[in-house]
Amino acid sequence: MILEIVKYGQPVLRQKGAKVESLTPEIQKLIADMFETMEANHGVGLAAQQVGVALQVAVIDVRGAQKERPSTVELDGQPGELDAIMPLALINPVVKPVSEAKPGSEGCLSFPEIFGEISRPETVDVTALDGHGKPIRFRCGGLLARAVQHEIDHLNGILFIDRMERKMKEEIQEELDLLQADTRKKIKSKTKGS
Numbered sequence: 001m002i003l004e005i006v007k008y009g010q011p012v013l014r015q016k017g018a019k020v021e022s023l024t025p026e027i028q029k030l031i032a033d034m035f036e037t038m039e040a041n042h043g044v045g046l047a048a049q050q051v052g053v054a055l056q057v058a059v060i061d062v063r064g065a066q067k068e069r070p071s072t073v074e075l076d077g078q079p080g081e082l083d084a085i086m087p088l089a090l091i092n093p094v095v096k097p098v099s100e101a102k103p104g105s106e107g108c109l110s111f112p113e114i115f116g117e118i119s120r121p122e123t124v125d126v127t128a129l130d131g132h133g134k135p136i137r138f139r140c141g142g143l144l145a146r147a148v149q150h151e152i153d154h155l156n157g158i159l160f161i162d163r164m165e166r167k168m169k170e171e172i173q174e175e176l177d178l179l180q181a182d183t184r185k186k187i188k189s190k191t192k193g194s
Helices: 025-040 143-155 166-193
Strands: 045-047 057-060 071-075 078-080 088-097 101-108 111-121 123-129 135-142
Touching: 025 045, 025 057, 025 088, 045 143, 057 143, 071 143, 088 143, 101 143, 111 143, 111 166, 123 143, 135 143
Parallel strands: none
Antiparallel strands: 045 057, 057 088, 071 078, 071 135, 088 123, 101 111, 123 135
């Protein structure tokens, strides 16, 4: 089922997700719905907060962007294929940087048509549970590393605009204000209607 993606201005985007204690049928359905929602919106990653649920769950699939923005993955210290782990569900993920930060372009489904340069480590180590509740561990680089860090930020209530340099954020501030005002207006009208 395709879920509604919450936009900037929704309080849930600022909530740290609760740790998943067990992989229930509800969480498995949430993961399936998140994959469907991400695909329908042409995204490469989606966090539970973006569909209104404050949980430590994210989904990622960067295979469609491999030509324009390549990714690398290492499994057990050996170069691996993206298909070996994609599509990827991450439950209770932890990321550890293993390289210097480099700037790169980022967007976000919760910020339609808004993009910015964000500095992030180019390579990271990731540990998490996968969509079946099994432990996974891998090292990744390129777009996959950026997507993982972007989604893990969401799981901690951090938005990509929080990582922007001040000058860049000032340049898009008007767009951010309009988006936030529009979101708050929609929240208010929903509250009145219920």
